[in-house]
Structures are given as C-alpha cells and as structure tokens.
Amino acid sequence: MLGVTRPIGARQLPINQRRILIVGISGAGKTTLGLRLAAILRIPFFEVDSLFYGPNWTRREDFPAKVAEIAGQERWIVDSFGYCEVQSVLAPKADLILWLDYSRALVMRRVLSRSLRRALRGEVRRDGNVERFRDWLRADFPVRWAWQHHHDRRRFFLNFLRDYASQGKVIRLRTPSQAECWVIGR
Structure with missing residues (x-):
C-alpha cells in the first residue's frame, strides 16, 4: 500500500525535485495545492484543464504539444x-508525485461547493469556460465524475503509481491536515 513515503515538507525539498505532479480525483484540491506550492517554491504552475479545454469545452488541438513543452522544462508544478x-x-519526468487521496465524502463536498459557486456566480474558469447548471448533465462534469469514478480512480492510482512509489517519488496524502503538515514541513 502506498503511504507517505517521505516526511519531508515542501520547503525542504531537495533542489533536484523541482518537477512536481499533483494527482487526485476532481475536487480534491490539486489546483489549490499547486498554486500554493508554486508561490512557496517559486516554480511555474500549469493547470492541465486550462491547457486541455478550449472554447465551449472543446479539446485544444495543441494540447499534446503544450504537455511536451512543459515536460522539457527544468521546473514545473502540474495539477x-x-x-x-x-x-x-x-x-x-516528475521528481515528485503528490497524490491527494481524500475520502469520497470530502471530495464531494468540495466539488459540489465549487461547482455550485461557479454556476451561481457565472465564474469564468482559468480555461475561459463557464460552468452552467445545464453542464451538470454531462458525464464528464466534475460533480458526476467525482461521484461515479472515485473508487475506480483510487484503484488506478494505486496501480499506476506503484513503480514511482518504489523509486521514492510518491507522497500519498490522505487528509487536508496531512497535506497541510507536509506543506509546512511538520
């Protein structure tokens, strides 16, 4: 079972660990953590959804090229x-993979709150799209996706990250307080 493989905090990361991938189900807090780490570590942050989605939720054709461009950089945080x-x-290419493996209940509270807020306020996402209530009917809408795929994604992460964990590259954070302790180095 993947655990917190290293107790080291964000501020104490070795200089060679400057490519950080943050993974987890929709609504776990990947972007929030990524932005925070980018500010602390002064590393460029990239939100993958902003690179993937074009107008009206269409896939951007330059997405693979953008990902390859990021991969070639020496420092990045990607959510x-x-x-x-x-x-x-x-x-x-990642030196460190942070896995936000939060409970379904917590993720659902977060993703539901975020999507409701965005729809009610008409907030524009970082990718330029606006979540509307009619979007909730889409199978890939974050609220539906998080509910339907929480367990499948956990199993996927356990399998996919196993090799990276054996190399000491994975930190599995199970609660927001555990993530906070990791960030501040306690």
Whole structure:
C-alpha cells in the first residue's frame, strides 16, 4: 500500500525535485495545492484543464504539444493526471508525485461547493469556460465524475503509481491536515 513515503515538507525539498505532479480525483484540491506550492517554491504552475479545454469545452488541438513543452522544462508544478499525455509524458519526468487521496465524502463536498459557486456566480474558469447548471448533465462534469469514478480512480492510482512509489517519488496524502503538515514541513 502506498503511504507517505517521505516526511519531508515542501520547503525542504531537495533542489533536484523541482518537477512536481499533483494527482487526485476532481475536487480534491490539486489546483489549490499547486498554486500554493508554486508561490512557496517559486516554480511555474500549469493547470492541465486550462491547457486541455478550449472554447465551449472543446479539446485544444495543441494540447499534446503544450504537455511536451512543459515536460522539457527544468521546473514545473502540474495539477492533473486524467489525460493520457500527462500520464505518459509528465509522470516519468516528475521528481515528485503528490497524490491527494481524500475520502469520497470530502471530495464531494468540495466539488459540489465549487461547482455550485461557479454556476451561481457565472465564474469564468482559468480555461475561459463557464460552468452552467445545464453542464451538470454531462458525464464528464466534475460533480458526476467525482461521484461515479472515485473508487475506480483510487484503484488506478494505486496501480499506476506503484513503480514511482518504489523509486521514492510518491507522497500519498490522505487528509487536508496531512497535506497541510507536509506543506509546512511538520
């Protein structure tokens, strides 16, 4: 079973660990953690959904090229893992993979709250799209996706990350307080 493989905190990361991939189900807090780490570590942050989605939720044709461009950089923090380009190109280049493996109940509270807020306020996402209530009917809408795929994604992460964990590259964070302790180095 993958555990917290190293107790080291974000501020004490060795200089050679400057390619960080943050993974977890929709609503776990990947973007929030990524932005926070980017500010602390002064490393460029990339939100994969912003690279993937074009206008009206269409896939951007330049997505694979953007991922390859990021992979070639010496320093990056990337939030997401749901795209094969990220799995096959960025994961092998990552020095550290943070897995936000939170309970379904917590994830659902977060993703539901975020999606309701965005829909009610008409907030524009970082990718330029707006979540509307009619979008909730889509199978890939974050609330539906998180509910339907929480257990499947956990199993996927356990299997996919096993080799990276054996190399000491994975930190599995099971609660927000555990993530907070890791960030501040306790």
